[in-house]
Amino acid sequence: MTDLPVLAKYPFLKESKNYVKENEISIDELLNDSIYERARLIGIERLDNAFNKRDVGNRALATDYDCIMELLSYPIARMITVCIGDIYFKRSYALSEAVHSYNYLINESTSNLIKISDEFKFNIKYDKNNKKFLIYFTDYLKNAPTRYSQWKMINRVMENGYISLSSKDFTRIIQEALRSRINNELDTRKCSKIINESFKSDIIRLSKLIEKHRKKIEIEPMGSLDENKLPPCMKEILKSIQSGENVPHMGRFAMVAFLNSLKLNTSEILQLFSTAPDFEEEKSRYQVEHISGKTSSTSYTSPGCDKMRSYGICPTEKMDELCKRYRHPLTYYKVKWRNK
Numbered sequence: 001m002t003d004l005p006v007l008a009k010y011p012f013l014k015e016s017k018n019y020v021k022e023n024e025i026s027i028d029e030l031l032n033d034s035i036y037e038r039a040r041l042i043g044i045e046r047l048d049n050a051f052n053k054r055d056v057g058n059r060a061l062a063t064d065y066d067c068i069m070e071l072l073s074y075p076i077a078r079m080i081t082v083c084i085g086d087i088y089f090k091r092s093y094a095l096s097e098a099v100h101s102y103n104y105l106i107n108e109s110t111s112n113l114i115k116i117s118d119e120f121k122f123n124i125k126y127d128k129n130n131k132k133f134l135i136y137f138t139d140y141l142k143n144a145p146t147r148y149s150q151w152k153m154i155n156r157v158m159e160n161g162y163i164s165l166s167s168k169d170f171t172r173i174i175q176e177a178l179r180s181r182i183n184n185e186l187d188t189r190k191c192s193k194i195i196n197e198s199f200k201s202d203i204i205r206l207s208k209l210i211e212k213h214r215k216k217i218e219i220e221p222m223g224s225l226d227e228n229k230l231p232p233c234m235k236e237i238l239k240s241i242q243s244g245e246n247v248p249h250m251g252r253f254a255m256v257a258f259l260n261s262l263k264l265n266t267s268e269i270l271q272l273f274s275t276a277p278d279f280e281e282e283k284s285r286y287q288v289e290h291i292s293g294k295t296s297s298t299s300y301t302s303p304g305c306d307k308m309r310s311y312g313i314c315p316t317e318k319m320d321e322l323c324k325r326y327r328h329p330l331t332y333y334k335v336k337w338r339n340k
């Protein structure tokens with residue numbers, strides 16, 4: 001069996017799940033037995049930290065007891081998150097778990113990184129001479145945060161289908177793969193009645209905090225933009241960016257170019273994006289300033305409906321009467337604005 005501290009640091013590993021199975025810890029014991037009270041408290045702590053700090057937080061892993069409690073707190077936190085049910089919170093929590101693992105992974109040896117990455121079944125090799133990880137391009141494309149320019153394929157070296165990565169970049173790929181896995185799992189699990197009952201007060205407390213946070217965001221001034229007048233395509237893209245979903249590069253580009261055409265300045269655009277759980281101001285600023293022509297020779301304009309459709313970012317099932325009448329998201333917005 002893998003060491004307990006490893007399982008505690010990486011509770012998403014199959015071995016961690018097996019530990020719970022092999023030790024026959026029932027859900028009833030986990031929720032009610034006083035032996036596991038610490039695990040329950042840490043489970044809640046993970047969620048509070050995810051909400052407040054974007055990292056589920058470090059605790060001492062000095063003894064077997066510490067490690068077991070840490071390990072068991074992970075399924076508890078996940079089950080509570082499912083019961084809270086809020087998409088923004090699910091995304092924040094998944095990101096916080098992934099960031100937490102990244103902070104441990106970044107200090108792991110090469111062999112440990114390879115072992116842990118086995119979990120995600122990447123097609124990888126290790127180039128000992130150059131001390132680089134080589135990842136097959138399909139795995140790279142699936143997991144790299146390609147919304148940032150340094151991750152675009154064009155900025156990477158590829159040989160025989162494999163992309164060469166530093167240890168730090170490979171660790172980031174694991175972070176993204178983990179985040180995406182947790183997101184999928186949270187979206188497909190159903191809230192268990194027993195969890196809902198056992199953690200009722202914390203579920204209510206956290207739901208209230210999330211609601212308060214949402215209201216705070218909603219009443220913050222948003223430049224001259226009226227979100228209610230956005231065409232369906234921009235509404236969808238903005239919603240996805242704000243909830244931290246993986247938006248294709250063209251979607252982000254179209255959104256920024258659209259807001260730029262409406263004369264929103266960089267800070268106003270960044271403010272709109274800043275509610276995303278994975279918001280990184282410096283990187284977003286770079287992208288916005290590039291598209292708006294502040295740091296490049298071109299101020300890009302937002303693509304028309306034909307182009308939006310060809311990029312697959314026009315939600316055709318949500319098109320309305322104005323969509324049918326006009327051929328550009330900007331015209332749609334301006335007509336709605338004038339008609340107010």
Ligand code: SF4
Nearest residue numbers: 231233305308314323
């Ligand atoms: S038809 Fe045009 S404005 Fe309407 S959703 Fe599609 S791209 Fe947007």
